[in-house]
Ligand SMILES: CC(=O)SCCNC(=O)CCNC(=O)[C@H](O)C(C)(C)COP(=O)(O)OP(=O)(O)OC[C@H]1O[C@@H](n2cnc3c(N)ncnc32)[C@H](O)[C@@H]1OP(=O)(O)O
């Protein structure tokens with residue numbers, strides 16, 4: 001569990017994903033989850049990993065016990081989080097303070113009240129006793145060899161209400177040995193100007209030796225900006241969570257904070273060899289463990305962060321990507337992507353072709369043809385932005401002069417039978433006639449609905465010639481009525497997502513038609529053709 005992270009690095013990056021991040025609605029991290037996330041944070045290069053609240057949450061007590069034996073951190077140190085002693089109790093006799101010592105972490109972070117209204121109304125104690133709670137607890141922990149971070153809860157609100165008391169509280173912490181005092185915008189309502197002003201005033205009051213930190217919540221949508229404002233005013237310790245997880249609207253997104261400070265301001269924050277270039281992979285790996293889908297529009301590391309849709313953007317990007325990107329995505333381990341839609345121009349298609357390994361440079365006539373097909377198809381209801389594989393098939397068709405076809409469908413039909421009480425049973429039967437590998441096949445399939453039956457019949461017809469389709473699995477199916485004014489004769493769009501279980505890749509295809517089954521069949525045929533193409537199968 002030990003690390004050689006220096007006692008006083010130039011700048012602290014303090015991660016609270018496992019503590020404040022876990023306070024997010026719907027998140028429930030097991031001990032195993034925390035033990036899996038901690039090494040990822042360490043690899044990213046944060047200096048501190050706050051693991052949870054031992055003594056209050058049994059899973060956190062177990063986490064620290066297991067971390068001591070199982071975690072081998074190279075960049076970060078572990079911090080146990082808890083509160084100052086209870087009012088009227090000696091610190092040494094407070095079981096929760098003892099639990100913090102028992103966690104055996106080099107760092108202990110204490111949450112303390114600095115807003116007099118909270119002292120009087122929430123703690124129901126006196127101003128003097130709260131100061132004694134801070135002093136006693138910090139002194140005890142420092143005396144036991146712990147480095148102490150003091151999280152000054154509701155500091156900004158408290159400072160605005162009674163600056164004298166808020167300052168007295170943090171001076172008590174520094175005076176008894178706290179290494180850092182983190183100013184917390186606990187309710188998340190601050191704006192950057194106010195943060196900068198207050199941090200500046202506090203830094204002037206405490207002098208330039210003691211280190212101030214910033215812990216921002218995102219209730220006003222300013223958590224990252226507030227953290228940067230605090231750093232601009234002198235703070236040398238930033239707290240946050242990966243993916244901005246946290247109570248209510250979350251905490252400051254730590255990767256965005258660090259990326260802004262490192263890339264935009266040239267500061268060195270992360271330690272070790274991982275760093276920001278691993279940020280996208282690490283943030284997404286953490287999403288897998290938390291089981292919360294990554295947010296595509298997340299700054300820096302989201303899937304859409306460097307995805308370009310507008311034709312005008314693409315035409316400039318073709319000359320120089322920097323013309324439409326604030327940074328090179330490689331710096332945070334992300335990728336630039338072109339999105340194809342009715343907003344695409346020739347440049348978008350040329351760049352998308354490049355992404356797919358198809359050189360279309362100088363082929364203006366071909367690019368124009370593809371662009372016009374896309375615009376016409378999107379006007380009918382197709383969407384290539386959401387169906388990358390159907391776009392690639394269309395593009396290859398224009399490049400090769402013929403549609404890629406591993407088989408030729410002659411016809412298909414579906415019969416749906418509804419019998420009372422048969423909801424759980426197969427109630428649809430499909431027949432597909434096609435030629436594959438030079439052989440004409442007539443295959444039938446059953447399913448719990450017409451699309452399911454068609455999918456089964458199509459696979460049945462193909463499996464002898466193309467056994468590879470056994471690996472292709474339909475994992476998502478979305479239907480959207482395109483023109484709600486038309487009722488039952490409206491145009492329907494079907495998007496299908498397919499996975500190759502052998503290669504662990506997924507792709508999406510689209511079908512459109514007035515008949516939902518016809519639209520589904522089109523999307524499913526595209527999904528199989530694309531799957532065989534990706535698997536490197538030759539037409540048989
Ligand atoms: C801003 C933040 O996010 S801080 C992190 C908050 N995280 C959590 O609360 C998660 C873990 N919490 C818990 O498991 C429980 O709340 C416990 C075990 C800590 C406490 O449970 P209980 O003893 O039942 O108390 P309860 O939760 O009802 O109230 C909190 C108590 O802590 C006291 N308290 C609150 N802040 C502090 C503080 N900084 N220092 C000392 N005591 C404090 C309150 O006055 C209250 O005391 P009381 O029980 O004597 O009225």
Ligand SMILES: CC(=O)C(=O)O
Pocket residue numbers: 020111151152153154184185186187215217
């Ligand atoms: C300490 C903490 O999590 C807060 O004040 O928001």
